[in-house]
Amino acid sequence: MEQNEKLSFHFDVDGNDFTSAGEASVKVKKLMRQLGFSPELTRRVSIAMYEGEINMVIHANGGVADVYVDEDCLRVVLADEGPGIADIETAMQEGFSTAPDNIRALGFGAGMGLPNMKNYSDEMKIDSIVGQGTTIELKFKVN
């Protein structure tokens, strides 16, 4: 095996299926347990990733999630080809949501997705182009 080869996991997030949103974060939980990461870190990664999955299903008709594992750092990259975020600063405010009413009726769209992703990760980077899509990178330090 090559020295520079890194451990990574790839997940497709199906945009048409609300019930399967969150499957990737559940799978990551199991993988992290097998890798010996602490339950607390695992929970943080899982919550942040779940929020990302839900966002991609609600706003972008799905996307992909990749998790890159290092001994001292975990990186989660969520990428979609959705409408993009016009004003990232406003989108980051707690309670702000552009989710339509039918989504809110399901209990989603509380405006906590992006804030939770920021709160539960150590670093968060958003790249978004309106009309093209959004890529969010979350970093988690391992103690």
Next chain:
Amino acid sequence: MDSYKHSVFLETEKCKGCTNCLKRCPTEAIRIRDGHAVINPVDCIDCGECIRVCEQKAKRAVYEKLEDLDSSKYLIALPAPSLFGQFNALADADYIIQGLLDIGFDDVYEVARGAEIHTEYTRRYMNRKDIVLPLISSACPVVVRLIKNRFPTLTDNLLPLLAPMEIAGKYARREALKKHPELKPEDIRTVFISPCPAKVSWVKSTMLDQEVYVDNVVSASEVYFRLISAMKREAPPKAASKTGMIGLSWASSGGEASSLLNEGYLAADGIENVIHVLDKIENGQLSNVSFVELNACPGGCVGGTMMVENPYIARVKLQSLRRYLPVSMNRVPKTGDDPETYVPEELIDARPFTYVVSDQGALNMSRSESIRMMMEIENIYEMTPQIDCGACGAPTCRAFAEDVVRGEAQMDDCLILIRERFKAMLNKQKSAAPQPE
């Protein structure tokens, strides 16, 4: 090492090594090795799924036999609420109490009474300000073990109260000593009549270094068959049941949670549903729920593997039995400095928090080695057919890849890969053979 004493047992000679239990085990704790099932004691949570699906009846629940109980002792039966849902055309719960005395028990203390006391104190506990919500019931031992094994961050959400069976055992013993001053504590045996093997494990595993609440655990189905013949008598029962609707409602899913008279509750049953709900709670998705009742068995305790009746039929029977009962017959007085939140110290249970599961499932003690092994697992998984047939002895191709990397299985154990190789070999021979004119 994890010292949990399991109560699911395999009769090796009956096991044909089929894939029924392998595929159904929710924690992937089973492998087929040398033609029969092997249970990994660390991952097993005693849910009983394998007992339910075994066609050969090779998987058995472990419990104590009625004839092995020490009849020189003062034996107090602690019947589970679910036992009351097993009988046809039962007009009155009193017949069961009388029946238990007639088959040789010296006294009866219904676990349903312990449940009613449990319910009252849970209501008070929930008035506390410093608790972690949602509160998760700790009454099902499978759920407690599952949380310790797979959802350790939810440990603080567990309700730290003794289970109804244990409250019943404790109070039964106290009542007996009062009624019979001639008895010494060591003369008494409390005998739980259990719907499931998980309760056997719980009693055998956690009583070692503290007060004993339940001394023996017997199977409800064994007691049932004894009762059936004892209960045919014409005479009306002399003994009386002392439980209300709430106590009996604990037998099926939703009984515990709905008794709290609290709107924000959730009740889930069946081990797969339980795991889904725990995943949701761990991800913070159930913010509007304050109490969660989880039962590993379908339908709740009436779905236990040591029950006789179908769980949904048992539920109906319990409903008709409950119809004319008072809501509760076991009220507890308002005492303590703050009666609205008071729970007696002797009913607080620290075990869910103190008992440690040593192995959280890491591939290796060293993280770098775990990462290396995981990469190998990914590579091997890519080579497998990914049809999860189970013929290799692992429940999924993914689990097979893990076993190979752990050194517990070889690539040649995969029949599909062998078939491919065999086909390739045949094709090669065919093309090498001289073609007919």
